[in-house]
Amino acid sequence: MKKTLHPIKITVNGIESTHAVEPRLLLSDFLRQDMELTGTHVGCEHGVCGACTVLLDGEAVRSCLTFAVQIDGHQITTVEGLGSNPDELHPLQQAFWDAHGLQCGFCTAGILMTIIPFLEANPHPSEEKIREALSGNLCRCTGYQNIVDAVKLAAERGVGQPNPDD
Amino acid sequence: MKPAAFEYIVPDSLEQALSILQEHGEEAKILAGGQSLVPAMNFRMLQPTLLVDLNKLEELDHIRRNEAGDLLVGAMTRHRRLEFDNLVAQYAPLLHESIPSIAHPQIRNRGTLGGSLVHADPAAELPVIALAVDAQIKVQSIGGERTIPSVEFFQGMFTTDINPDEILVEVAIPESSARTGWAFKEIARRAGDYAMMGIAVRITLDEDGVCEKACLVYLNAGDGPMEAVEAAKILEGQPRDDQAFEAAAEKASQDEIDPLGNMHANVDFQRHLANVLTLRALDLAFQRADVDRGENL
Ligand SMILES: Cc1cc2nc3c(=O)[nH]c(=O)nc-3n(C[C@H](O)[C@H](O)[C@H](O)COP(=O)(O)OP(=O)(O)OC[C@H]3O[C@@H](n4cnc5c(N)ncnc54)[C@H](O)[C@@H]3O)c2cc1C
Ligand code: FES
Ligand code: FES
Numbered sequence: 001m002k003k004t005l006h007p008i009k010i011t012v013n014g015i016e017s018t019h020a021v022e023p024r025l026l027l028s029d030f031l032r033q034d035m036e037l038t039g040t041h042v043g044c045e046h047g048v049c050g051a052c053t054v055l056l057d058g059e060a061v062r063s064c065l066t067f068a069v070q071i072d073g074h075q076i077t078t079v080e081g082l083g084s085n086p087d088e089l090h091p092l093q094q095a096f097w098d099a100h101g102l103q104c105g106f107c108t109a110g111i112l113m114t115i116i117p118f119l120e121a122n123p124h125p126s127e128e129k130i131r132e133a134l135s136g137n138l139c140r141c142t143g144y145q146n147i148v149d150a151v152k153l154a155a156e157r158g159v160g161q162p163n164p165d166d
Numbered sequence: 167m168k169p170a171a172f173e174y175i176v177p178d179s180l181e182q183a184l185s186i187l188q189e190h191g192e193e194a195k196i197l198a199g200g201q202s203l204v205p206a207m208n209f210r211m212l213q214p215t216l217l218v219d220l221n222k223l224e225e226l227d228h229i230r231r232n233e234a235g236d237l238l239v240g241a242m243t244r245h246r247r248l249e250f251d252n253l254v255a256q257y258a259p260l261l262h263e264s265i266p267s268i269a270h271p272q273i274r275n276r277g278t279l280g281g282s283l284v285h286a287d288p289a290a291e292l293p294v295i296a297l298a299v300d301a302q303i304k305v306q307s308i309g310g311e312r313t314i315p316s317v318e319f320f321q322g323m324f325t326t327d328i329n330p331d332e333i334l335v336e337v338a339i340p341e342s343s344a345r346t347g348w349a350f351k352e353i354a355r356r357a358g359d360y361a362m363m364g365i366a367v368r369i370t371l372d373e374d375g376v377c378e379k380a381c382l383v384y385l386n387a388g389d390g391p392m393e394a395v396e397a398a399k400i401l402e403g404q405p406r407d408d409q410a411f412e413a414a415a416e417k418a419s420q421d422e423i424d425p426l427g428n429m430h431a432n433v434d435f436q437r438h439l440a441n442v443l444t445l446r447a448l449d450l451a452f453q454r455a456d457v458d459r460g461e462n463l
Binding site (some may be wrong): 062 | 167168169170171172173174176200201204205208209213219221246269270271272273275276356357358359407
């Protein structure tokens with residue numbers, strides 16, 4: 001089949017750019033290969049593991065179940081859009097650091113991108129709610145306990161509450 | 167794990183989408199939320215040559231009531247919107263109660279009502295709810311539209327009464343009569359997983375608390391949403407009564423459903439779960455109907 005490229009204009013982590021993509025290119029591969037944003041991980045490519053979770057117009061979605069061509073005109077936030085370097089972690093990342101909420105880190109980007117909108121919608125979540133929010137993200141290392149603790153710590157520190165500077 | 171190449175069109179209007187389908191027939195596939203279609207394409211179980219993306223059709227994303235009191239829900243309405251919508255909570259409480267059980271929030275942010283009904287996974291929640299609330303399913307083609315009752319729409323494993331040139335456009339949920347109670351229950355190994363067994367129940371009582379009409383529908387219990395008609399007959403004509411509940415649960419779980427068994431639950435265990443869930447769901451549905459009856463006395 002001949003390759004038809006489609007032009008797309010997108011905003012990733014606040015920066016607008018234009019690209020030409022093949023329809024079959026998954027958003028996950030577009031981010032990793034075309035944008036060189038390899039913080040978004042790919043575990044299963046059928047929606048089960050959650051490693052590829054990114055924000056689409058502020059909502060957590062699976063980037064492996066969305067085609068890049070569909071993102072034309074939309075905004076994407078990846079883990080690179082949180083803290084930009086080890087000295088400037090986002091408060092949610094800092095909480096994961098402090099509570100040892102990761103081991104190998106493969107699942108972490110997807111979990112952070114899941115928890116950002118979750119805490120915005122539920123700034124004071126119960127442990128049960130936290131576990132439910134994490135149910136779509138697999139972690140093969142931690143046994144989840146420290147991830148739950150990290151989310152609790154982040155909530156205690158006010159992540160998700162409206163920023164007075166905004 | 168990468169999809170095969172395909173052509174992609176994102177129509178601006180329903181009419182344009184319908185004429186593309188008319189022209190391309192079975193080669194074309196509709197892309198809604200993509201949460202079932204894209205995994206199947208990534209596995210190359212499906213290799214459509216053309217995807218028609220409905221995501222720009224705002225006319226298919228709506229929730230409103232008509233004059234008859236039906237709740238009208240557009241096919242492209244996402245699960246997440248259904249979960250938090252006040253009209254759904256008020257006029258389709260059974261639907262409202264089932265949504266948090268559908269997959270994870272990230273999937274619900276994309277998945278749509280129309281996609282779930284057309285996909286017709288026997289383990290999915292929405293086909294079961296559609297049957298339990300007697301939803302009327304409207305499909306449209308260039309040639310015109312048809313409205314199909316849910317009992318006729320679902321025709322078995324991943325099979326529905328929709329043609330390749332048709333688009334599911336809207337679902338109408340009739341308003342419940344007074345003294346109606348409902349319950350949705352399922353058991354999954356983990357929040358968001360497809361359930362090992364599940365049930366939707368809707369019952370209507372008369373003014374004395376005797377069951378006039380009952381409807382029990384099971385998920386992951388056969389090759390589609392499985393309605394237990396005989397169990398419903400056991401309940402009709404009876405007041406709230408443990409013995410009637412037990413007889414209905416036994417009938418439905420042993421004779422009427424036909425679970426296939428899977429890695430997480432064998433057939434006996436699925437029948438056991440169906441029995442337990444039936445008792446719990448009936449108890450709650452009758453309680454709710456009684457509350458409604460009290461308010462209307
Ligand atoms: C990890 C994971 C877990 C899940 N768990 C559950 C669960 O527990 N319960 C559950 O019910 N579902 C579950 N799902 C599926 C999810 O709910 C999907 O949203 C749903 O099955 C399909 O909806 P969609 O909008 O994504 O449809 P799509 O994937 O876009 O389409 C599905 C099919 O329907 C056709 N189609 C879509 N819309 C229309 C239309 N308007 N008219 C005609 N044809 C149409 C498509 O061509 C395709 O064949 C899960 C999915 C994943 C990835
Ligand atoms: S890679 Fe997308 S959910 Fe696993
Ligand atoms: S830290 Fe290794 S998978 Fe979660």
